[in-house]
Amino acid sequence: MRKILGAASLIMSTCVVHAEQLKEQQQTSPYSANVTFASQYISRGFQQTWGKPALQGGLDYANPNGFFVGTWASSVSSNYLRDASVEWDFYTGYLKTIDKFSIGMSVFYYYYPGAKSTPETGSSSYNYGEIIPQIGYGPLSLKYFVTYTPDYAGYNSKTMGGSAGKRSRGSSYLDLNFTQPINDTWTFGAHYGYERIKNFSESNFQDVKAELIKDLGDGWTTGLAYTKAWDKNSYYKKYSNGEPGAPISNPIDSTFTVSVKKVF
Template structure:
């Protein structure tokens, strides 16, 4: 069976600036930018650069009243998504903090320029969008990503087989995060996620992450993250982008990622 998957992550990996983090930072200007160099790009447990290094850039505007808008981009591998080289994300939303509580909503759109599934499967685009309500208390944040576009990351009857006419609108991703400072310079983070793909439950998956982040001062930080994903029936164990002769690998196997980030 041809396995097609595209996922981003705008905000699920160490590489994306979370809206609530922007809201909590004391900034002279509402505008900020970030650049990350990482040993690989992991999103929702999937190795989107096929184990190769990643360069990621983001731009954000965060109003003190809680409104924010931003964009973020990373290189990706064509071995992961056919003809893909870049993931480009756009997002906007609102978040409000009340003492230890927070609540908000974000809308995302993930764009993969030029990337499509094989012509034999109808040249399905990998582009997709999600709406994300979220709540937080203290070190915990819970987000629920819901796909509003016709397909989630190219999942449909053409790419997945089965009954004709099936789409994956309404797919969801449960994202639970724990972030706790250890001291003035070190922070520990933990994550659990569960992806439910509508009409294609055989491709559902779960993922976990544990990370340590060190603040180096002057906007610099470095991180070490362990990630792993798994599915019920080893669906992704022999993954390819669907192209004839494409490399086969296990993109959800456990792995470590090292990153260095600068926030301007």
Template sequence: MKRILFTLPLGFFLHTAHATESTTETVSPFSANLTVASQYVSRGFQQTWGKPALQGGLDYAHPNGLFVGTWASTVSDHFIRDASVEWDVYTGYSRSFGDLSLGVTVAYYFYPGAETTAEAGHTSFDYGEIIPEIAYGPVTVKYAVTYTQDYFGNNSKTLGVGNDQHSRGSGYLDVNWHQPLGQGWSADAHYGNQRIKNFSAASFQDASFSVNKELPYDLAASLMYSKAWDKEDYYKEYSNGNPNARVSDPIDSTVTFSLTKSF
């Protein structure tokens, strides 16, 4: 459930290459990124159970605004039963009109080998979203709608609520602010609100603030504070569902440091 950044996915780092011996430069439609982080936090959830994460992505963007890409991160099986990797694939279109940008992304999130317990019906955690987005100046607003049967495996069997209900149509409001500060520094603020259809007790909100610094050799460092919360302490003693599984609060406030290399 990685946050996809506007206008191009995963921040989309462009680089230049000399096409000839002249000074003419060509912008490559391909980019890649590799990140080492103190942990993986998405929508306020600590998906590596507080442990370090290795992440990477590959993207292609056509000049007409079409893009396609993939991204992956390590995750903890304490957070997602039998999972070790999150793998995202996405495609979409974006276009700018001066300071205004519009776009839409279709994303699918895989958790290979991960599923809920037999008692919960061996439900997969895989899910997909359609994400329309609009940006003006420093502010970007997105709303991700779940088009698959379930959002992150949430249904009556896995949550023990209702009768054969699913969470298709769940929505995530994602509001972001980005402000360059000069000399390679920038700041980001985020607010999110996840509504899980038919299971309001599991819905949550999250917020984060980060300070970022561009470094030599196409490196970038980030320090982020994040926290999520819900109305009924639903995630206060969270476990992956296994007998005698470790219990934690994955949405508690936390600080994450990351270092990214772009290619």
């Protein structure tokens, strides 16, 4: 079951990035778009493009009253998720900022077209959704992701084994971020996260991230990020997508990612 779980457990959203982009964009129009080319797609410490480059993009609407809605997509590897090529996210929410204090709530749904576990594990879907309350003060922000769908990323008794009928609704992810401008063009960011998977605690994990972002002007930015994830029992160090003979990888190793982004 570890092979199946390895793939399922690593499906993570980039919710933090989306929400912060909406907060930071200072434009005359409430509509915006973004395109990113990255050396790989990393989310919550896991390498989702099998170490290969990723193409990403999104569309957003952010009302001055704090309401926002949008969609975002990234390429993923079929070695990482069986029969997957794209992660497609949909989200909406509200973010209110008063001086240095912010508070908000958002709802996300993560869609992986065509991606399912093997027939032997019930052909389980990896699609899932989360509700995310958040607060912030100055450079610090805290978010708490809670799974509202029956399963979190395909975690259930068919893919995990154990007692029949177990689901993973109510799984949670604690997300603590620090973002601090260094000067007019450079920004430093740091992150710590902890994922708790309901009914399947052996697959809980933690992750960290440190990054530098350079504002190049005219909507262009470039970034360099260091990421790493780990778990108590080294559960994710060897996994495949579950297919017989599928490649095995360690997606939680420490790694660096370079990216270039354009906001329109």
